[in-house]
Amino acid sequence: MFSSMLARALALCCPVVVTVASFHIETDNVPAVPVARRRDPTVERWGLYELALSGPAAAPTVSAGTGTGSAAAVSAQLGVVANPFEVELTATFTEQATTKMQQLHVAGFFDGGTSYRVRFSPPTEGDWCWQTTSSEPSLDGHHGCLQATPPSAGNQGPVQSRGYSLIHADGTPHYSSGTTCYQWASKSFEMQNQTLATLRDSGAFNKIRMTVFPKWYVYNHANPVETGAAFQVLPGSLAANGTLWGCVGTGKPCSRRLEGSFDLRRFNVSFWQNYERLLLSLGEMDIIADIIVFHPYVLLPAFK
Numbered sequence: 001m002f003s004s005m006l007a008r009a010l011a012l013c014c015p016v017v018v019t020v021a022s023f024h025i026e027t028d029n030v031p032a033v034p035v036a037r038r039r040d041p042t043v044e045r046w047g048l049y050e051l052a053l054s055g056p057a058a059a060p061t062v063s064a065g066t067g068t069g070s071a072a073a074v075s076a077q078l079g080v081v082a083n084p085f086e087v088e089l090t091a092t093f094t095e096q097a098t099t100k101m102q103q104l105h106v107a108g109f110f111d112g113g114t115s116y117r118v119r120f121s122p123p124t125e126g127d128w129c130w131q132t133t134s135s136e137p138s139l140d141g142h143h144g145c146l147q148a149t150p151p152s153a154g155n156q157g158p159v160q161s162r163g164y165s166l167i168h169a170d171g172t173p174h175y176s177s178g179t180t181c182y183q184w185a186s187k188s189f190e191m192q193n194q195t196l197a198t199l200r201d202s203g204a205f206n207k208i209r210m211t212v213f214p215k216w217y218v219y220n221h222a223n224p225v226e227t228g229a230a231f232q233v234l235p236g237s238l239a240a241n242g243t244l245w246g247c248v249g250t251g252k253p254c255s256r257r258l259e260g261s262f263d264l265r266r267f268n269v270s271f272w273q274n275y276e277r278l279l280l281s282l283g284e285m286d287i288i289a290d291i292i293v294f295h296p297y298v299l300l301p302a303f304k
Contacts, residue, residue, distance in 0.1 A: 030300075032136035041146045045125050046157040046169060050090060051108070051118040051148055053132070055139045056081040081136070084265055086111040088135040091118040096127035096145075108132070108139075112269035121158075123169070159288060178207035178290065185275050186214035186224035192274075196281050208282060209290040212275070215297035222248045228271045229262060237261035 043049040059080040081087060089108030095101045108118035116139055122128055131143040151157065157169025166174040185196050214224050223229075225243050233239045239261030245282060247254035279289050 016292045040127070040145045042147045042149050043122060044155060045122055045151045046155055047121065047148075047151070049122065050119075051130070051132070051142070051144075053089075053108075053116045053118075053139055053142060054114045055089075055110075055116045055134075055136050056084060057114045058082075058084050064227075079138075083265060084116075087116070089116055089118065089131050089132065089138070089139050090134070091120065091132045093120055093122075093128050093130045095124060096129060097124075108134075110267075111273075113192065121171075122146070124148065124152055124158075154286065174206075176207045177205050178209060178288075179205045180209045181208070182211045182292070182295075183215045183220060184214075185210060185212070185278055186227055188226045192278060196278070196285075199282075199287060200285055206286060207288040207290055209292065211295055212293045213295065215295065217297045219291050221250050221254065223258075224271075224284075227274055228268050230268060230271050231262040231264055232266040232268050234261055234263050 042050070057080045059082050081300040087110060091106050091108060093104045093106060095103070102124075104120070104123075106118055106120050108116055111117050112286075118132070120128075120130070125148045127145060127147055129143070129145040132141065135281060151170070157168050157171045159168055159174045161167075166176060168174050179199075184192055199208070213230060214220070223239075225246050230240070237255065237258070237260060239245050239258045244253055244256060244258070250262060282289050
């Protein structure tokens with residue numbers, strides 16, 4: 001689940017700083033896959049290549065006495081799964097070089113409905129071929145090739161640390177001028193757009209530090225009502241209560257904790273799609289997203 005969450009952000013157009021990678025590299029020699037150049041799509045080095053696949057949707061809730069026998073029987077009949085976020089999907093990208101070809105194993109993710117995606121950012125120019133493996137037959141065994149072209153002007157690749165320095169993948173030094181907007185991804189859409197406009201107009205920053213989850217601290221005593229939470233809200237939970245969820249302030253009932261309100265096995269797809277929108281907008285301004293995945297700014301117990 002954790003790698004599925006990170007897979008959404010790691011291969012977007014803008015550089016993203018996180019602490020856990022969603023793929024690994026193997027440099028052993030592997031057999032070359034024949035390349036059909038005329039049919040291969042192209043993507044620039046360090047750009048974004050996306051595989052969009054169709055797979056099983058989420059199974060409907062099955063109540064007792066429906067006569068289907070079990071949720072598994074319904075899933076088999078409708079081509080759905082109990083939890084599509086737990087579907088295993090990986091694409092292996094193989095560099096089609098003459099020697100020391102590398103392989104990148106990239107995790108895919110469920111994107112709502114029947115949509116599954118894998119995102120790849122080629123680290124080298126040249127031909128790459130890919131093939132999917134999945135726990136679901138409809139997502140398994142897909143294959144194809146792509147051609148990575150030279151990067152366009154201004155595309156210097158992701159930022160990496162080298163000793164005490166920050167260096168772009170093309171060797172260009174990176175000098176960070178950053179700002180902090182911890183939980184802007186959980187604020188209203190109007191404030192998010194205003195933040196983007198401010199960053200664009202000022203031109204003063206090339207990095208922004210931000211969180212995934214909302215914070216409860218001196219600058220915020222409200223839940224992410226408009227954007228929603230990163231995980232799905234459980235029916236009948238405290239967060240499903242509109243009065244509690246929409247409450248603003250530090251007193252009761254606003255200060256009540258909402259543990260047990262979220263299904264930590266199912267993501268809220270709309271939240272993550274909007275999060276991607278923000279990352280892509282930052283990338284268009286050449287601003288690096290320095291993402292804090294977990295943080296300690298949570299609501300302390302007000303009462304039990």
